[in-house]
Amino acid sequence: MNRIRKHLSGHARPYATGIGMGVFLLGMLGTLALVARVQLQAIATSQAALVERLDAVAEEAGSLLDRLNEKYAPDCTTTHLVELRNLLFETRFLRDIGLLSEHGAVFCTTGFGRWERPYLPPPEKLHTLRLPDGRTRQFIFDMPTRVGGERLPATIAWQGRFNVVIDPFVLGDLYRRGAQMLWFLETDGSVTPVGPEKPQPPAALRTLLQRDALAATGQPQAYYAWREGTFVGTSLSLRSRIAAQTHTPLAHALHEQAPTLLMLLGFSALLGVLSGVVALQRLLHLGSLNARIRTLLDPTHLRCVYQPIVDIHTGRPVGCEVLMRIQDGAETLMPDTTIPAIMRGGLTWQLDASVMRQGLAELLTCTLPPGGFKVAFNLFPQNIRFAEIHALLAPLQHRIAEAGIQIDLEVTEYNYDRNVIAEVDQCRAAGYQVSVDDFGTGYSNLGSIKRIAPNYLKIDKSFVYDMEDASIRSSLIPEIVGIAHAIGAQLIAEGVENLRQVEQLRAHGVQYAQGYFYARPLPLSAFRQYLRDALPDKIPAENCTIDKKFT
Numbered sequence: 001m002n003r004i005r006k007h008l009s010g011h012a013r014p015y016a017t018g019i020g021m022g023v024f025l026l027g028m029l030g031t032l033a034l035v036a037r038v039q040l041q042a043i044a045t046s047q048a049a050l051v052e053r054l055d056a057v058a059e060e061a062g063s064l065l066d067r068l069n070e071k072y073a074p075d076c077t078t079t080h081l082v083e084l085r086n087l088l089f090e091t092r093f094l095r096d097i098g099l100l101s102e103h104g105a106v107f108c109t110t111g112f113g114r115w116e117r118p119y120l121p122p123p124e125k126l127h128t129l130r131l132p133d134g135r136t137r138q139f140i141f142d143m144p145t146r147v148g149g150e151r152l153p154a155t156i157a158w159q160g161r162f163n164v165v166i167d168p169f170v171l172g173d174l175y176r177r178g179a180q181m182l183w184f185l186e187t188d189g190s191v192t193p194v195g196p197e198k199p200q201p202p203a204a205l206r207t208l209l210q211r212d213a214l215a216a217t218g219q220p221q222a223y224y225a226w227r228e229g230t231f232v233g234t235s236l237s238l239r240s241r242i243a244a245q246t247h248t249p250l251a252h253a254l255h256e257q258a259p260t261l262l263m264l265l266g267f268s269a270l271l272g273v274l275s276g277v278v279a280l281q282r283l284l285h286l287g288s289l290n291a292r293i294r295t296l297l298d299p300t301h302l303r304c305v306y307q308p309i310v311d312i313h314t315g316r317p318v319g320c321e322v323l324m325r326i327q328d329g330a331e332t333l334m335p336d337t338t339i340p341a342i343m344r345g346g347l348t349w350q351l352d353a354s355v356m357r358q359g360l361a362e363l364l365t366c367t368l369p370p371g372g373f374k375v376a377f378n379l380f381p382q383n384i385r386f387a388e389i390h391a392l393l394a395p396l397q398h399r400i401a402e403a404g405i406q407i408d409l410e411v412t413e414y415n416y417d418r419n420v421i422a423e424v425d426q427c428r429a430a431g432y433q434v435s436v437d438d439f440g441t442g443y444s445n446l447g448s449i450k451r452i453a454p455n456y457l458k459i460d461k462s463f464v465y466d467m468e469d470a471s472i473r474s475s476l477i478p479e480i481v482g483i484a485h486a487i488g489a490q491l492i493a494e495g496v497e498n499l500r501q502v503e504q505l506r507a508h509g510v511q512y513a514q515g516y517f518y519a520r521p522l523p524l525s526a527f528r529q530y531l532r533d534a535l536p537d538k539i540p541a542e543n544c545t546i547d548k549k550f551t
Contacts, residue, residue: 020276027268035261036231039253040222043233043246046178047220050244053174054237057093061157061164062137062239064094069160074099076108084110096145096165098156106163111146126158127184127192129241135159141184141194155194174244181245183213185236194242204228205247213243224250289333293341296326296333297350303327304359305521308530309374309492312506312513317534319374319408321514322359323521324351348380353392362524364399369535376408378437384411386426408433411452421451428453435492440480450487457484459510461495467504481509 064087072084076099084097088110099108105118126138138158145154145165152168171194174182182194191213205228212221216236225232231248254261295301302324309319326333342351356377363375383389393400393407400407409432411424428434435456436449440463449457463477484491493505496515505513519530 016276016279019279020272022272023275024268024272027271028265031261031264031268034264035254035257036224038257038260039231039248040224040233043222043231043248044220046246047222047233047235047244050174050177050179051218051220051235051237053170053177054242054244055239057166057170058237058239058242060091060093061166062131062159064091064097064164065137065157065159065162068097068162068164072162074101074108074161076114078113081108081110081113093167093170094164095154095167098163098165100158100161100163102161104158109165128187130187139184141192178246179244180247181209181213183210183243183245185213185216185241185243189214191243202228205230208232209234209245209247213245216243289338289341290344293338293345294347294350296328296338297342297347297354299354299358301327302354302358303332303523304355304362305523306359306363306527307514307521308519308527308534309376309512309514310518312493312502312510315534317369317518317531318512319376319406320527321376321378321410322355322363323378324355343380349383349388352377352379352383353388356389356392360393360396360400360405363405364396364403366524366528366531368403368405369531370404372406373404374406374408374433376410376435378410378412381412381420384409384420384423384427386423386430389427389432390430406433407431408435408456410435410437410458411454412437421448424452436489438494440476449483453487454489456492456512457489459491459493461515464493464495464501464505464515465497467501477505477508477510 067087068084072080088094088097096109096111098106098110101107101118103120105120106115107118108114121140125140125143127141129137129139131137136159140156140158142153143156144151145156145168146152154168155166155171156163157166171182183191184194185191191210205225208225208228209232212232212234213236216234218236218238220233220235222231222233224230225247228247229250231246231250231253233246234243235245236243289296303326305323305325306320307323308317309321310316311318324335326338342348359375359377379389389409409424409427411420411434424434433455434452435458436452436454437458438460439457440460457480459477459480463480467477481491490512491510492512492514493501493510494514496502496505496513496517498517502513502517519527522530
């Protein structure tokens, strides 16, 4: 270990330079990822707006066609055409209504009246949309239509004895909103381009766009196509079966976001320099804690402290959680300081075993309250191994039973997997109790909690801390209580600091609590005095043969 420390100190500058360069490169990658994310979000937003407009047009056309076929006859009289024109005034996207003969030929429109020669579109121009109720509606795309003295390509929807002409400017508006390709999804699984002529994308990209259009769902899709080097967005209007697409080359996206890109790259360079400076300082002044942590876990430095677990209804202690401190000369090191070094050194089992061994050795010298005194140990997740735990505690089982101690193994919620669950099952079968610590801060679900089948759920102190502010987080406590009831577990609230919290927890049905309101983590002698003061009828005055090294 010392040789490694010397090596790092002797080569601090090249290592620090490498760290600085690494941070800069990560910053560059992060910048590009951010640019991509912004671009994809913009595409998704644009696609959602396109779908909204397509759905609105399809809904309006469909509603009018349904109304026409239900309430009107294809009557080309002047009075009837005036009535139909009034219907058009109520719409946003429709410009004309056509009347069809029994054979489907257009013989009259609201805009031009009766036609001298009825028009029957060829079948290949009709594109069929199957409606949810089994009916069909047909479309003709890019049909030359006279609008305001001009002949413009328009979309016409056909149903029954009527058709409606969609304003030709609607598709143009879609292109102004960002659409670059519009496709109609045919019932036979093919796609048909829709709308005015646009510059066609390269063949490979066009093939990709067709594939995406066929696979489109009601949710906008946006991604980066690596082979084509472009951002692609696809959305589908379920009402019209028209897919709208955009494609933005990477170079174009970077050009659009050039100011942001340059700013973030500059920030990445600055962050890389600062990281290199900080790394250089840390390497030149490598802390000695990592080197000395193994020695500091020796019993001459390890201190056990005990925080009472209290019945929230009676105020009487029913157990304690055994915590650790490390005495480094005149300085007492807290777990927040030492745990990272312990984990880096791979000494987690040495710590857990030392705390269990020393904590029980101290508690077994005292007379504890009768009736099953709960003694909890918070183990590292990787140390929930039945064989090692039982081998450590088995020699003390007889004395543990005589003292009325009930061992409780605490498992942190967000740190267990199938292997941990299997080990927990063995521990529970051997008579050890199990608690889920910091409950509510992890990612477990009710099913996994049921598989753990804990005796206790420990409500994380962050929930308790927020109770007085009635925050959203604190409002989850009743849900946690419900989960505990569902799996048959009791609740312990951590971090209780005042009477108001106690009263609220009691009202929620929480059974036990621990925190500064009752007592800080106490050395053995102070913990013994706490028990005597709290339970004068249970704990005799003479108690605990305390080794001087633990006081």
